[in-house]
Amino acid sequence: MSITSWTSRSAARPATGVLKVLVRALEAILFLAAVFFIVVPLAWLILLAFAKGFSFPSLIPTSFTLAWWHTVLSSPGLVHSVILSVTITPIVVAFSSLICLPAAYAIGRFEFPGKRLVLLSVFSINAFPRISLYIAMIPMLFALNLMGTIIGVVVVQLIGTVLFMTWIPATGFAAVPDSLVDAARDAGANKFQVFWRVLLPLARPSIAVAAVLSFLAAFDEAQGTFLVGAPNYLTMPIRMYSLVLDYPVQFAAVFAVVLSIPSVALLFLIRKHLFAGTNAAMHLR
Amino acid sequence: MSRQSVDARAVAVENSITSNVSLAKEPTRHVRRRLRSEGKRGGLASLLAFLPFIFLAVFGGIPIILSLLLMLGHFGGPNSAVSQLGQGEIPGHGVGTLGAITQMFENHAYQQNIIATVIVFMISGVVVLAIAATLTLWQRLRPSRAMSALQFLAVVPLFIPVVIASFTLWTFWGDRGFTNSSAALLGVSHSLIFSGKLQGVVLAEVWVSLPFAVLLMRAGVSTLGDSSLDAARDAGAGLLTVALRIALPQLRKECIVVFCFTAVGVLGSFTVPYIVGPSSPLMLGVDAVNTFSDYNQPQQASVIGFTIFALAGLIGAIYAIGSRSRHVHH
Numbered sequence: 001m002s003i004t005s006w007t008s009r010s011a012a013r014p015a016t017g018v019l020k021v022l023v024r025a026l027e028a029i030l031f032l033a034a035v036f037f038i039v040v041p042l043a044w045l046i047l048l049a050f051a052k053g054f055s056f057p058s059l060i061p062t063s064f065t066l067a068w069w070h071t072v073l074s075s076p077g078l079v080h081s082v083i084l085s086v087t088i089t090p091i092v093v094a095f096s097s098l099i100c101l102p103a104a105y106a107i108g109r110f111e112f113p114g115k116r117l118v119l120l121s122v123f124s125i126n127a128f129p130r131i132s133l134y135i136a137m138i139p140m141l142f143a144l145n146l147m148g149t150i151i152g153v154v155v156v157q158l159i160g161t162v163l164f165m166t167w168i169p170a171t172g173f174a175a176v177p178d179s180l181v182d183a184a185r186d187a188g189a190n191k192f193q194v195f196w197r198v199l200l201p202l203a204r205p206s207i208a209v210a211a212v213l214s215f216l217a218a219f220d221e222a223q224g225t226f227l228v229g230a231p232n233y234l235t236m237p238i239r240m241y242s243l244v245l246d247y248p249v250q251f252a253a254v255f256a257v258v259l260s261i262p263s264v265a266l267l268f269l270i271r272k273h274l275f276a277g278t279n280a281a282m283h284l285r
Numbered sequence: 286m287s288r289q290s291v292d293a294r295a296v297a298v299e300n301s302i303t304s305n306v307s308l309a310k311e312p313t314r315h316v317r318r319r320l321r322s323e324g325k326r327g328g329l330a331s332l333l334a335f336l337p338f339i340f341l342a343v344f345g346g347i348p349i350i351l352s353l354l355l356m357l358g359h360f361g362g363p364n365s366a367v368s369q370l371g372q373g374e375i376p377g378h379g380v381g382t383l384g385a386i387t388q389m390f391e392n393h394a395y396q397q398n399i400i401a402t403v404i405v406f407m408i409s410g411v412v413v414l415a416i417a418a419t420l421t422l423w424q425r426l427r428p429s430r431a432m433s434a435l436q437f438l439a440v441v442p443l444f445i446p447v448v449i450a451s452f453t454l455w456t457f458w459g460d461r462g463f464t465n466s467s468a469a470l471l472g473v474s475h476s477l478i479f480s481g482k483l484q485g486v487v488l489a490e491v492w493v494s495l496p497f498a499v500l501l502m503r504a505g506v507s508t509l510g511d512s513s514l515d516a517a518r519d520a521g522a523g524l525l526t527v528a529l530r531i532a533l534p535q536l537r538k539e540c541i542v543v544f545c546f547t548a549v550g551v552l553g554s555f556t557v558p559y560i561v562g563p564s565s566p567l568m569l570g571v572d573a574v575n576t577f578s579d580y581n582q583p584q585q586a587s588v589i590g591f592t593i594f595a596l597a598g599l600i601g602a603i604y605a606i607g608s609r610s611r612h613v614h615h
Binding site for chain 2: 023024027028030031034035037038039040041042044045048054056057058059098099100102103105106107109110112114115117118121122125127128129130131132133135136137138139140141142143145155158159162166216219220222223226227230237240241243244249252253256259260263264267268
């Protein structure tokens with residue numbers, strides 16, 4: 001079920017006269033409201049990042065500067081956060097792959113006892129309100145001596161990736177047609193070759209989507225990391241908490257723009273797969 | 286709460302509440318034939334399939350039990366490490382004590398926090414549902430470029446990390462922000478500030494929750510058949526009637542999922558209320574973190590954690606009731 005398909009097979013009929021004008025006007029108002037609610041704040045953020053003077057109640061900066069960028073990019077603490085985030089996130093994704101991808105393969109291709117238990121655990125952990133789950137993890141992390149450690153941070157960030165890394169590749173593995181597998185077997189491929197040459201390449205897009213989503217989930221994770229990692233591990237999103245409170249607003253705006261770049265870029269890259277994937281994973285009917 | 290964790294929960298909550306059973310069908314559809322072609326039950330692979338389960342049991346399941354014990358005043362065993370830093374602890378013997386729970390619930394500020402949290406997640410859920418349903422149905426019944434662009438805009442927040450969104454909205458709606466500046470320029474006498482207020486929290490939660498709600502409603506709306514909509518219109522029904530009487534009842538399940546998912550997301554959020562919200566009353570997520578980090582009271586923090594769980598149970602009940610009455614309809 002494609003996202004755009006239904007717009008074309010419309011059930012609409014042309015309205016007439018006054019009604020048509022009214023509807024068009026209402027649509028225009030709604031559109032402008034959405035622009036003001038969603039787009040203008042983001043444009044405002046970007047303006048802030050280049051603002052030199054900003055005097056209330058002016059809507060645009062009185063003068064512009066690149067100085068904030070220089071300040072942010074040369075601030076050792078912030079650079080350290082960037083390095084930290086860029087280091088921890090791939091570790092999380094790697095461990096998440098190790099834990100989840102074999103399960104995804106098994107769930108997608110086999111029937112085995114306990115399969116529903118695995119799926120239930122993967123789905124239900126995400127039904128818990130996130131912050132209360134992190135609060136509940138604290139005694140355990142203390143007992144294991146993981147509070148304030150990088151392993152603790154990895155664990156907390158990994159929780160949020162398990163569903164992506166298990167479910168999305170599982171649907172990818174499941175979608176490989178049996179005829180292809182059979183054909184490969186008939187051609188003399190052994191089990192490993194079937195996996196390596198047929199299943200894995202065909203499931204690769206779904207694994208890539210899962211990896212990107214997991215990467216972003218871990219990269220942007222703030223509240224659990226804050227609870228478990230601070231003050232030892234101040235990743236980029238956590239820096240934002242203190243920047244908001246203690247620094248000039250332009251300073252935080254620059255950092256915010258920098259922090260958004262990976263998300264926007266990666267999500268833009270996979271947007272088609274993402275929406276198709278969300279739709280597939282969401283088929284309620 | 287990062288945006289992606291929202292997405293995760295998006296798919297997750299929705300899927301888990303929808304029913305794991307039906308979702309499990311997808312990968313297993315052709316399993317029988319597969320058993321023949323790939324042989325066995327997966328052998329090693331199916332053993333490895335339990336890795337996520339083990340991970341989640343160790344870092345999700347067991348911790349919830351430990352946290353429950355901590356709340357009831359059991360400070361021994363694995364809980365001894367965390368309780369060493371705890372202040373104002375209320376020890377329990379035997380089954381445990383409800384001391385920490387009554388202490389929290391008798392506190393007027395805590396009562397206010399609970400009420401504020403419930404109000405915020407209920408309103409956010411309803412508003413998000415209303416917007417998502419309006420946008421998607423409108424476009425389905427009367428497609429136009431404006432509405433399709435609007436739907437695109439509604440998905441834009443998906444691309445922005447929640448921390449950034451919170452910060453952006455906080456400045457935008459702040460005392461020197463865009464809305465207040467506009468109000469001043471237009472000569473509005475009173476200020477137009479949402480930052481530091483519960484209204485701001487609701488608006489920001491709507492902002493970050495909208496993309497998933499729109500995506501989900503869009504998936505649901507796309508399954509509406511032309512025939513029933515056309516039939517109603519041929520019978521002379523107006524657009525609004527078709528939307529409310531014909532289309533919306535068929536989308537009952539999506540509506541409930543969107544509401545419940547948004548409500549659980551808001552309930553479990555920290556970043557949005559921490560940055561955008563007031564210092565009193567606090568959303569429970571912020572209160573929990575403050576109680577643990579600033580007041581060093583893990584036992585009391587676990588009470589808040591379980592209050593949040595209980596409220597999530599309430600949302601789950603709304604879901605259960607809502608989806609049950611759907612079957613009565615059909």
